[in-house]
Amino acid sequence: MITVLIIEDEAANAARLQKMLLQSEEEIVVTAVLQTVRESIAWLEKEKSPDIIFMDIRLTDGLSFEIFNQVNIKSYVIFTTAYDEYALQAFEVNGIDYLLKPIEQKKLDLSIKRIKSFITPEPDNSVVEILKKMRLHKEIYRSRFLINHKDLFITIPCTNIAYFSSENKIVSLTTHSNQRYVIKQTLDKN
The missing domain is CATH 3.40.50.2300 (Response regulator)
Known part of the structure; x- marks a missing residue:
């Protein structure tokens, strides 16, 4: 109006x-x-x-x-x-x-x-077109981590991960329930 x-x-x-x-x-x-x-x-x-x-x-x-x-x-x-x-x-x-x-x-x-x-x-x-291209070319990130823990392999879904930390070149992840796991890989693009 x-x-x-x-x-x-x-x-x-x-x-x-x-x-x-x-x-x-x-x-x-x-x-x-x-x-x-x-x-x-x-x-x-x-x-x-x-x-x-x-x-x-x-x-x-x-x-x-x-x-x-x-x-x-x-x-x-x-x-x-x-x-x-x-x-x-x-x-x-x-x-x-x-x-x-x-x-x-x-x-x-x-x-x-x-x-x-x-x-x-x-x-x-132009903004609409950029958003469409972003949807088409979105990268697929991992949805879970495979962790060697006490001679077993367990998978941790990303939705359960609270945060990652690194100390003395050792990377670990902590879940929302405060369980901490050492992961033997970098977090680059894995």
């Missing part, structure tokens, strides 16, 4: 944008529709940041760029405006897209899809 904030001072444009967002392929929830710079600053200071902000540039009480001077915006911002003269300034404040009114559904969907790829990135297949 993608959360959206709309900052638009014309009610008809805000309603049209909401309707278009509902027609989008993505599951979108509009958290609020705000109309002024002042109202937007107050809302952004106290509410949880939405995933996307659709922001008109010219609002009744000034340009929406003033919001960036007052609030640290962490959301992705798509500017929606009838004026192409603010495009450079929009990208200077980290706008991710710039849609000219009247907004086309196809362009809106493309913008949302682009942002969704940032919000939920594709899994890193």
Whole structure:
């Protein structure tokens, strides 16, 4: 689910944008529709940041760029405006897209899809491939040790071994039940 904030001072444009967002392929929830710079600053200071902000540039009480001077915006911002003269300034404040009114559904969907790829990135297949190769090439380690003990040979499963120790070049293993056995081999790759 993608959360959206709309900052638009014309009610008809805000309603049209909401309707278009509902027609989008993505599951979108509009958290609020705000109309002024002042109202937007107050809302952004106290509410949880939405995933996307659709922001008109010219609002009744000034340009929406003033919001960036007052609030640290962490959301992705798509500017929606009838004026192409603010495009450079929009990208200077980290706008991710710039849609000219009247907004086309196809362009809106493309913008949302682009942002969704940032919000939920594709899994890193290189890591997945490495894990698959590791499973295919896993080394088989021994599952038990054969030990000569009091003229008998006994096997100790690895699951019963608590630890190995070495003292004066003599290697021994100790089981979970504290039984200690000297093994006459190294632990290299056996």
